[in-house]
Amino acid sequence: MLANIIKARKEAALSQKELASLVGLTQPDISKIERFERRLDVVEFIDMLTQISKRLNRDLSYIWQELYEHQCKQ
Known part of the structure; x- marks a missing residue:
């Protein structure tokens, strides 16, 4: 599941630092x-x-669906 989030973050062209700032964490937190x-x-x-999802201009359900499908394959 986390691999999908990392993939989506990179697809959204968000650095760890940018994402951290958006969610109230530090870059080291995101890295950890x-x-x-x-x-x-x-x-x-x-x-x-x-x-x-905002950065990707996609509905949040899109990412939830990807996560769900990934979990079902395991």
Whole structure:
């Protein structure tokens, strides 16, 4: 699931620093989350998805659908 978020962040051309600023975290926080060194709580998860979907000009349901499909394949 996190791999999909990282992929979407990169597709949205958001740096870790930019995403961190948008969701009220630091760049090191985003880095640790992406390296599985820090847990991501539900609120942070939703904030990240919301900001990424805004940058991609896509409905949030698009990203949820991708995450759901990825989980179903496992």
